[in-house]
Amino acid sequence: MQLSDIRTEIRNITGVSSTSTISDAILTDLINKGHNMLADEANLFYGKAFSNAVDGTAEYQMMDDTSNISTWSKVEYGNKTESSDLNNMIRIYRVDYDGNRMDRIGVSQIENIGSDIGDINLTTSYGYYIRQNFIGIFPTPSATKEIMIYYYHIPTALSADADIPMIDVRFHEALIYYGSWKVVERLRDINLIPYFKNEWNEWKDKIILDRQSRAGESSITVSYKDF
Numbered sequence: 001m002q003l004s005d006i007r008t009e010i011r012n013i014t015g016v017s018s019t020s021t022i023s024d025a026i027l028t029d030l031i032n033k034g035h036n037m038l039a040d041e042a043n044l045f046y047g048k049a050f051s052n053a054v055d056g057t058a059e060y061q062m063m064d065d066t067s068n069i070s071t072w073s074k075v076e077y078g079n080k081t082e083s084s085d086l087n088n089m090i091r092i093y094r095v096d097y098d099g100n101r102m103d104r105i106g107v108s109q110i111e112n113i114g115s116d117i118g119d120i121n122l123t124t125s126y127g128y129y130i131r132q133n134f135i136g137i138f139p140t141p142s143a144t145k146e147i148m149i150y151y152y153h154i155p156t157a158l159s160a161d162a163d164i165p166m167i168d169v170r171f172h173e174a175l176i177y178y179g180s181w182k183v184v185e186r187l188r189d190i191n192l193i194p195y196f197k198n199e200w201n202e203w204k205d206k207i208i209l210d211r212q213s214r215a216g217e218s219s220i221t222v223s224y225k226d227f
Contacts, residue, residue, distance in 0.1 A: 001172040004161035006031055010179040014192070022183055028158060034178030035165055036154045038204065040090050042211040044167060047153045049074035049086055053097065053141040060147065062086040063133040076153055077166060090152045095128045097137055098145040103127045110138050167207070174203035 001009075007027045016022050039045050049072040051060060061069050062085070069085035076088075095102050105127040129136045135149065155166040165172055181196035 001164070001169070002161060003028065003031065003158045003163045003165075006165075006172065006175050006179065009176045010183060013176070014180050014183050014196075016183055016187070022186065026186075027179055027183070030179040030182045031165075031175050032157050033182075034175045034200075035158065035167065037178070038167055038171070038174060038207055039152070039154050041204065042208045043091075043093075043152045043215075044207075044211060045077065045153050045155055046150070047074055047076040047089070048148060048150050049084075049089075050146050050148045052144050053137065053147050055142055055144060056140060058138065058140040059131060059134040059136040061134050062089065062149070065133055072149075077156070086149070086151070088154045089149075090154060092130070092135075092149055092151045094150040095135065096146075096148040096150075097126045097128070097141070098143075099148075100125060102137070105129050105138060107131050107136075110136070168210075171203065171207050171210075174200065174207060177203055 007024055010027055010031075011017050011022075049062075051072045053060070060071070062072070063069065064085050064087055069087075070083040072084050072086055073080065073082050074084050074086065075081075095104075101124060103122050103124045105122070107129050110129060126141075127138045129138065135147070137147070158165060165175060167174075177196055177199040181193065181200050184192040184196055
């Protein structure tokens with residue numbers, strides 16, 4: 001379904017036909033929020049990014065804060081982007097250094113390293129940790145070799161009427177029910193809020209289970225974002 005079709009269906013099932021009551025811009029925003037939520041909770045969209053380590057540098061910024069980051073090349077949804085940041089990353093599930101997978105370690109394990117080095121039990125040559133918007137490598141790299149980050153990301157925002165959501169077409173109806181739920185919440189329609197919320201949750205659970213079955217995962221992933 002195209003974005004315009006999803007908006008039309010939301011208006012049809014909620015009865016909110018007037019754009020003065022709920023504008024198309026608000027509906028588009030709600031649809032994008034539902035799209036992002038599905039990507040987050042079901043780990044739908046894979047991406048990977050790479051950059052070169054620097055001799056003697058342990059930490060590398062991934063996301064913008066007070067400065068713009070353009071040090072990563074990334075591949076998302078089959079499209080490669082050079083000189084980029086990783087601002088739309090949701091969570092990391094693997095990091096490689098020089099082609100080898102690294103264990104994840106906690107920031108606390110590398111603080112005061114002289115006293116607690118015995119607490120670090122790596123099964124790989126290097127480990128990685130997350131500190132705010134930075135990814136760190138331990139021990140500190142001593143050569144210019146590639147860092148590869150594998151992650152889940154939010155989808156491309158829908159804006160034009162002809163835009164199509166990145167989620168499987170089988171699940172576009174989930175976006176209709178999310179948008180409808182949020183519309184009737186705005187209108188304080190206490191009779192319809194539980195119905196649309198329940199429909200949204202059922203679709204969301206279906207999408208999570210479908211994702212798990214395709215990936216061979218046996219349990220629901222707990223959502224978190226630690227950077």
